[in-house]
Amino acid sequence: xxxxxxxxxxxxxxxxxxxxxxxxxxxxxxxxxxxxxxxxxxxxxxxxxxxxxxxxxxxxxxxxxxxxxxxxxxxxxxxxxxxxxxxxxxxxxxxxxxxxxxxxxxxxxxxxxxxxxxxxxxxxxxxxxxxxxxxxxxxxxxxxxxxxxxxxxxxxxxxxxxxxxxxxxxxxxxxxxxxxxxxxxxxxxxxxxxxxxxxxxxxxxxxxxxxxxxxxxxxxxxxxxxxxxxxxxxxxxxxxxxxxxxxxxxxxxxxxxxxxxxxxxxxxxxxxxxxx
Amino acid sequence: xxxxxxxxxxxxxxxxxxxxxxxxxxxxxxxxxxxxxxxxxxxxxxxxxxxxxxxxxxxxxxxxxxxxxxxxxxxxxxxxxxxxxxxxxxxxxxxxxxxxxxxxxxxxxxxxxxxxxxxxxxxxxxxxxxxxxxxxxxxxxxxxxxxxxxxxxxxxxxxxxxxxxxxxxxxxxxxxxxxxxxxxxxxxxxxxxxxxxxxxxxxxxxxxxxxxxxxxxxxxxxxxxxxxxxxxxxxxxxxxxxxxxxxxxxxxxxxxxxxxxxxxxxxxxxxxxxxxxxxxxxxxxxxxxxxxxxxxxxxxxxxxxxxxxxxxxxxxxxxxxxxxxxxxxxxxxxxxxxxxxxxxxxxxxxxxxxxxxx
Numbered sequence: 001x002x003x004x005x006x007x008x009x010x011x012x013x014x015x016x017x018x019x020x021x022x023x024x025x026x027x028x029x030x031x032x033x034x035x036x037x038x039x040x041x042x043x044x045x046x047x048x049x050x051x052x053x054x055x056x057x058x059x060x061x062x063x064x065x066x067x068x069x070x071x072x073x074x075x076x077x078x079x080x081x082x083x084x085x086x087x088x089x090x091x092x093x094x095x096x097x098x099x100x101x102x103x104x105x106x107x108x109x110x111x112x113x114x115x116x117x118x119x120x121x122x123x124x125x126x127x128x129x130x131x132x133x134x135x136x137x138x139x140x141x142x143x144x145x146x147x148x149x150x151x152x153x154x155x156x157x158x159x160x161x162x163x164x165x166x167x168x169x170x171x172x173x174x175x176x177x178x179x180x181x182x183x184x185x186x187x188x189x190x191x192x193x194x195x196x197x198x199x200x201x202x203x204x205x206x207x208x209x210x211x212x213x214x215x216x217x218x219x220x221x222x223x224x225x226x227x228x229x230x231x232x233x234x235x236x237x238x239x240x241x242x243x244x245x246x247x248x249x250x251x252x253x254x255x256x257x258x259x260x261x262x263x264x265x266x267x268x269x270x271x272x273x274x275x276x
Numbered sequence: 277x278x279x280x281x282x283x284x285x286x287x288x289x290x291x292x293x294x295x296x297x298x299x300x301x302x303x304x305x306x307x308x309x310x311x312x313x314x315x316x317x318x319x320x321x322x323x324x325x326x327x328x329x330x331x332x333x334x335x336x337x338x339x340x341x342x343x344x345x346x347x348x349x350x351x352x353x354x355x356x357x358x359x360x361x362x363x364x365x366x367x368x369x370x371x372x373x374x375x376x377x378x379x380x381x382x383x384x385x386x387x388x389x390x391x392x393x394x395x396x397x398x399x400x401x402x403x404x405x406x407x408x409x410x411x412x413x414x415x416x417x418x419x420x421x422x423x424x425x426x427x428x429x430x431x432x433x434x435x436x437x438x439x440x441x442x443x444x445x446x447x448x449x450x451x452x453x454x455x456x457x458x459x460x461x462x463x464x465x466x467x468x469x470x471x472x473x474x475x476x477x478x479x480x481x482x483x484x485x486x487x488x489x490x491x492x493x494x495x496x497x498x499x500x501x502x503x504x505x506x507x508x509x510x511x512x513x514x515x516x517x518x519x520x521x522x523x524x525x526x527x528x529x530x531x532x533x534x535x536x537x538x539x540x541x542x543x544x545x546x547x548x549x550x551x552x553x554x555x556x557x558x559x560x561x562x563x564x565x566x567x568x569x570x571x572x573x574x575x576x577x578x579x580x581x582x583x584x585x586x587x588x589x590x591x592x593x594x595x596x597x598x599x600x601x602x603x604x605x606x607x608x609x610x611x612x613x614x615x616x617x618x619x620x621x622x623x624x625x626x627x628x629x630x631x632x633x634x
Contacts, residue, residue: 173361176328179348180355181426182378188349191374195365 027248037245045249055233055250059257062230065144065219066212069151073159073208074201076152081163081200082193086172099160102153111221114150115141118222142224150218155208162207166200167193195272202269206262213258230254278339278352278429279304280325280462285334287320287486294320296486297334302430305460307453309467309477312509317486318466322434325464327351339429349378354428356436360419362407368394368418369403375426393425396455413444420452424459431461437472449476470510482506504546504624514549514588515622515629524616530585534563536619544623553618554590556581558600562611569606579604581612588612 030040049055084095102110117123118140125137140146170193178188194201216231223229230250237247280302287295295317302308310318323329325336327348335344343351354375363371372393376386394400397417407415416436423431433452437445453476456463467473473480474494482489482497482505490502494510501507504515518528526536526547536547555562556579563583571578572594579590590612595601604610 171359171361173357173359174363176326176348177355177357177361177363177422178374179328180326180351180353181375181422182349182352183374184347184349187378192363192365 023248024252026244027252029245031243031245036242045246046253048246049249049253058228058230058233059253061144061228062213062254063257065148065151065215065229066209069148069155069212070205070209072148072152073155074205077156077159077163077204078197078201080156081160082167084160085164085167096161096164099157101157103157107154107217108221110153111150111218114146114153114222118146118149141222142227144223144227146222147215147219147227147229150222151212151215154215154218155211158211159204159208162204163197163200166197166203170196198269198272202266205269206266209262209265210258213254278462279337280430280464281335281337282321282325283335283337285321285324285331285336287317287324287329288332293486295324295331298483298488300481300488300491302462302464304462305457307456307461307463307465307476307478309465309473309480310483311467311470311473311480312483314468315485316483318468318481318483319434321483322432322464322466325351325430326353326355326432352426352429353432354423354426354430355432356416356419356423356434358435358438360407360415360439362415362418362422364407366406367403368399368405368407368410371407371418372403372422372425375422379426389425393421396424397421412440413448416440416448420455424455424461427459429462431456431463433463433465435466435468437467437469445472452476474510480510482509484509498550501548501620501622503628504544504548504622505628507548507622508628508630512551512589512591514547514551514554515624516547516549516586516588517545517624517629518547519545520621526619526621528583528586532563532584532586534583534586534619535614535616536621537617544621546622546624546629547619548622549588549614549619551578551589551591553614554581554588554592555613556590556592556601556604557611557613558604558608560611560613562613565610565612567604567606567608567610570604579610581610583612 026037027045028041028043029037030042030044032038080099084092084099087095105113115122119125120137120139120141122141124140125134128134128138174192174196175188178192179185183191214231215229216235219227219229220232231254234247234251234254237243237250241247280300282298282300284297284299285295286293286297298317298321300308310321312318320329324331325338327343327346327350331344335342337343338351338353363374366374369390372390373386376389381389390403394403397420399414399417399421402410402414407418410418416439419436436452437448440448449472455461465473465477477494479491479493480497481491484505490497490506492500497506497510501510501513507513508515516526516528516534518526520536521527521533524536526534528534528547534547565581565583565588567579568582568587569578569580571580575594576591577594579592581588581590592601
């Protein structure tokens, strides 16, 4: 058994752990305009990232977008996942494939579609002006709302499929028993379905939150030049600023914040689900 | 507490009819079993009463109130599911208290009633356990307690014993019946096990392919079956196709002429004769027959007879040592005798006789 795990272990060590270790080492170096970086062991990159109001705002925007998107994905995803999980007809596999459909298109292509839809001369503005509802184009592209909508389209399938897998494991009889004992559908949901689905809610939220925190193409294309989230900021440091130590520190900051919130969130949910 | 009335309820699907015009009145405190082979519509009927399946037509009345359109949570039924359907994230006490909470029963009364229900179900001291920490029999009793504690107008049981082993099943059968009688619960019980139905129910409803074949007490169904299906489904029965001949005679398909009830009973084409009503003798009166096989079963012995090509099964208490019948062996000539009143003519539909199976 252990021998069979060897390829996966080597892959993880070589392709994930090693680059991360190197990146962490770089984050402790000092930036030097002439020779790119100097060997050092300093925390100044981290201190700068935390002290600079610009990057604090970038982190704040990232957290705001990630929390909002995760919450919306949960609210939109739960009814869809419930419907999918309880579906009995032969169309169920088709519905599952349709759920995955947004993932068949690459991030950039999808964002281009959103741009065509939301832009100044996009389909929605053209339609609204054509109907005489508005005189001037309504600014939708390059807003936080556009970014959240774009991210939601990517992460919703992950949320729905994760939740559906857990809801399918909840016997229908348990819901019927709740109804039989006098629980309205809302009460049955709150007292029986939701508590039993909590592990799925936790897994779906963690997965989606991580994806949101690390979103790159969607905020760049739908947020515009003024809108900054962490992943594009890291990219800027590496490619435009060529400040690798600071970029590495930003990347680690993003990783640590994401990891910490993920652990806190899933611990809370786990304690609520009373899985003894 | 209440009565239950099913008024011509039907459930049709696109291509099949699950339940066809079922009429039934269950009196206050009565225990009625819906009995039939799988696919006969008994479970669908029960689920229509609980409100999980909407009837295509007909009406359902609980305690005189028309609940046909009412949602499951507005019907005041207490159901025990085949799978028990306990809430896995709640303790035994929380499971049993759930229905009382939904009915907004005050905390002190709720606690007292939960305690009482757990005591009745012999679950004292298990209130803080989770369902998965209990044995199958205990889980079954939690499901019972949870349904009973709310004092429902109608108590519904969907094959509640099918997941228990044989010994436990016999015990729980008696427990449920005792509890039902003590609390005077109006009960509808679904089973495919005729022994279960015969021992527990006041009345039985025999269903087949969505229709009610006969409703009656165990004795009525056994002694006066309405048709060949009921005769064959309740207990064992010789069912012979043939034609009635005048008066009090019946000619089987193989040509054997058998005595029957001379009354112009419901014109039917099947002669039904219970095996224990046939006497097998070595001398005296009776129709000559040949013994095909003898099966010794301790208290009883089964005799497989051949009457001019017609097969008959006779069951008799095993004769005492020294009785000439004790020595009967296959191939022996015997005399088969029965009171013509025991041989009834019954109507039959295609598929009603085991031999009809192709």
